[in-house]
Amino acid sequence: MNLLIRQLLHHKLRTALAFASVLIATLFLVSVIGISNIIQERFVESLNKLSPSLFMVLPFKSSNVLMLEREAKTALVLQMFSKSDLQRISTLPSVKEAYPLIQLTLPVNEYQFSVTGIPAKGAPSVILGSVDLAQGRLYKKKDEVVLGALVAEELDVRPGDNININGKRVKVVGILERVGQSLINADNSIFADYELLREMVDIKSVPAIIGIARNTTQATQDILNYLDLKYHGDWYSVISGESISEQLRAMTDIVKWFFWFIAAVTVIVSLVVIWNAIYTNVLDNYKNIATLKVLGMTKKQVIALYVGQGLVLVGAALLISLPLALWLLSWEQLLGIYLLMVLGGILASYLPAKRASEIPPAEALRYG
Amino acid sequence: MEEIIRLEKVSKAYWDGEELLEVLKDVDLVIYKGEFVAIVAPSGSGKSTLLNIMGLLDPPTSGKVYLKGKDAYAMDDEELSLFRGKHIGFVFQSFNLIPELTALENVTLPMEIMGMDEKKARERGIELLRALGLEDRAHFFPAQLSGGQKQRVAIARALANKPDIIFADEPTGNLDPDSAKEVLRIFEDLHSQGHTLVLVTHDHSIARRAQRIYTIKDKRVVELESLD
Numbered sequence: 001m002n003l004l005i006r007q008l009l010h011h012k013l014r015t016a017l018a019f020a021s022v023l024i025a026t027l028f029l030v031s032v033i034g035i036s037n038i039i040q041e042r043f044v045e046s047l048n049k050l051s052p053s054l055f056m057v058l059p060f061k062s063s064n065v066l067m068l069e070r071e072a073k074t075a076l077v078l079q080m081f082s083k084s085d086l087q088r089i090s091t092l093p094s095v096k097e098a099y100p101l102i103q104l105t106l107p108v109n110e111y112q113f114s115v116t117g118i119p120a121k122g123a124p125s126v127i128l129g130s131v132d133l134a135q136g137r138l139y140k141k142k143d144e145v146v147l148g149a150l151v152a153e154e155l156d157v158r159p160g161d162n163i164n165i166n167g168k169r170v171k172v173v174g175i176l177e178r179v180g181q182s183l184i185n186a187d188n189s190i191f192a193d194y195e196l197l198r199e200m201v202d203i204k205s206v207p208a209i210i211g212i213a214r215n216t217t218q219a220t221q222d223i224l225n226y227l228d229l230k231y232h233g234d235w236y237s238v239i240s241g242e243s244i245s246e247q248l249r250a251m252t253d254i255v256k257w258f259f260w261f262i263a264a265v266t267v268i269v270s271l272v273v274i275w276n277a278i279y280t281n282v283l284d285n286y287k288n289i290a291t292l293k294v295l296g297m298t299k300k301q302v303i304a305l306y307v308g309q310g311l312v313l314v315g316a317a318l319l320i321s322l323p324l325a326l327w328l329l330s331w332e333q334l335l336g337i338y339l340l341m342v343l344g345g346i347l348a349s350y351l352p353a354k355r356a357s358e359i360p361p362a363e364a365l366r367y368g
Numbered sequence: 369m370e371e372i373i374r375l376e377k378v379s380k381a382y383w384d385g386e387e388l389l390e391v392l393k394d395v396d397l398v399i400y401k402g403e404f405v406a407i408v409a410p411s412g413s414g415k416s417t418l419l420n421i422m423g424l425l426d427p428p429t430s431g432k433v434y435l436k437g438k439d440a441y442a443m444d445d446e447e448l449s450l451f452r453g454k455h456i457g458f459v460f461q462s463f464n465l466i467p468e469l470t471a472l473e474n475v476t477l478p479m480e481i482m483g484m485d486e487k488k489a490r491e492r493g494i495e496l497l498r499a500l501g502l503e504d505r506a507h508f509f510p511a512q513l514s515g516g517q518k519q520r521v522a523i524a525r526a527l528a529n530k531p532d533i534i535f536a537d538e539p540t541g542n543l544d545p546d547s548a549k550e551v552l553r554i555f556e557d558l559h560s561q562g563h564t565l566v567l568v569t570h571d572h573s574i575a576r577r578a579q580r581i582y583t584i585k586d587k588r589v590v591e592l593e594s595l596d
């Protein structure tokens with residue numbers, strides 16, 4: 001009805017504030033859910049590349065995924081695993097294959113790069129389990145290397161070119177595809193035969209171990225049990241694609257819930273603002289409402305008038321947010337949020353509307 | 369003569385804090401179709417209280433009110449609202465126009481509440497405003513009208529649903545003498561057209577215009593033979 005809109009327009013500032021708050025809440029809610037949709041999509045994509053059965057046994061404590069890239073240089077660690085450790089781990093029933101692993105930061109041409117050494121026979125399962133080849137093939141000999149996508153880009157080399165690692169000439173035989181998130185840090189590393197790097201730092205023991213598990217959770221547990229029994233130490237850790245996925249998932253969940261929490265608070269605040277705006281409208285129109293009842297308005301009609309005002313505010317905000325919602329949300333989400341906002345709007349305006357409907361009509365005659 | 373309203377042993381008391389304040393006691397009153405009745409009594413004597421009860425706005429503490437033969441306060445709240453909207457018109461001392469609506473919209477409002485078609489309501493609204501000399505003010509808002517004009521809009525609004533009875537509570541109380549005269553002339557016109565009017569006032573000179581005059585004395589309504 002006419003009156004419904006007129007009363008809203010009559011109190012411009014109050015209406016504008018209430019409207020702005022509902023609009024902000026709606027836009028925020030839509031964006032948050034939209035963004036979390038996108039994060040989840042990307043995330044699932046990157047998790048798919050994390051090859052869950054790949055595991056690494058590292059000579060330091062590493063619990064934080066984000067720290068991993070910085071920490072994973074094994075050359076200067078104080079303690080190392082023995083050849084028999086590698087032997088035992090590779091024969092665990094839950095482990096399919098295990099290889100020695102070494103990671104060093106070395107001068108390459110004029111730059112510094114992370115170089116990862118894995119035996120040539122382990123390269124197909126370990127490297128290709130995480131990333132595909134873009135060009136060429138994997139290394140087979142001590143003087144052959146494969147480059148991560150970003151390394152190849154920076155050095156500007158192709159398969160067949162030679163590069164210089166720590167004073168030694170080696171031949172680039174392959175270049176990896178770009179993967180983004182990966183356990184072996186594929187994009188930013190050079191991959192070479194284990195022997196090449198081991199000779200450069202001249203060590204006899206095993207700095208780290210990499211492998212493929214049959215059952216990742218079981219393998220992680222078995223390896224830790226074995227190491228704990230032998231070393232009683234806390235200088236090593238076992239990570240796997242699976243455990244990192246779990247950590248990442250937990251982290252994005254926290255971020256997601258945090259966003260949802262803020263969105264929920266915004267929505268509640270906006271509903272309180274609607275409640276307040278309608279309530280103030282009711283108080284301001286006390287005598288007018290009594291007059292409407294004198295003129296024959298029923299309680300239901302009075303409730304409809306003020307719930308209608310709440311719905312107009314919410315409805316306008318929802319309409320304006322529609323393009324964004326259509327762009328970011330799935331149909332179910334759109335329907336859910338819109339239903340939620342409409343129900344919230346009804347609830348928020350129902351209380352003051354009910355109050356309005358209970359104003360006694362006799363109040364209209366009161367002079368003043 | 370056809371009875372429009374009948375009050376039987378109507379009493380009304382208010383709770384005033386701890387004390388029970390009795391305003392009306394065992395009031396009997398009948399108003400017939402086409403009458404112009406004035407109720408004249410000093411301030412605080414219970415005129416508005418009586419009007420609230422007759423106008424179906426506030427139930428009496430005890431007693432019965434019959435409107436067109438129907439036991440009014442036996443109806444539920446919704447029926448009461450509809451009955452009020454359909455059969456009763458009100459004119460207030462402070463006009464009670466809805467400030468957000470134009471003069472014409474104020475007049476069509478009761479018709480729309482009763483579910484009348486918008487176009488029909490508009491036609492009747494314009495007709496009513498024309499009859500009260502306000503055609504050229506149809507699209508003015510209450511704030512843009514003088515007191516006399518506001519009260520004429522309010523009278524047009526009271527007539528909107530062709531009520532059986534019109535109640536007016538101190539309708540000239542907020543008006544300058546000229547506007548008051550004009551409003552009283554309109555009431556006389558309405559009376560001569562056959563409308564039933566009940567006007568409440570503390571002002572004897574206004575009550576004089578009525579056909580029958582009552583007063584409230586010792587919580588009862590009594591008829592006055594002459595005003596002196």
Ligand SMILES: Nc1ncnc2c1ncn2[C@@H]1O[C@H](COP(=O)(O)OP(=O)(O)O)[C@@H](O)[C@H]1O
Nearest residue numbers: 382383384391410411412413414415416417418
């Ligand atoms: N809602 C109410 N609650 C308590 N007392 C009331 C109420 N309405 C009226 N009264 C009291 O009842 C008496 C009659 O009031 P009212 O009917 O307004 O008189 P009048 O219209 O003749 O001036 C007054 O004393 C007034 O204070």
Ligand SMILES: [Mg+2]
Nearest residue numbers: 415416417537
């Ligand atoms: Mg009064």
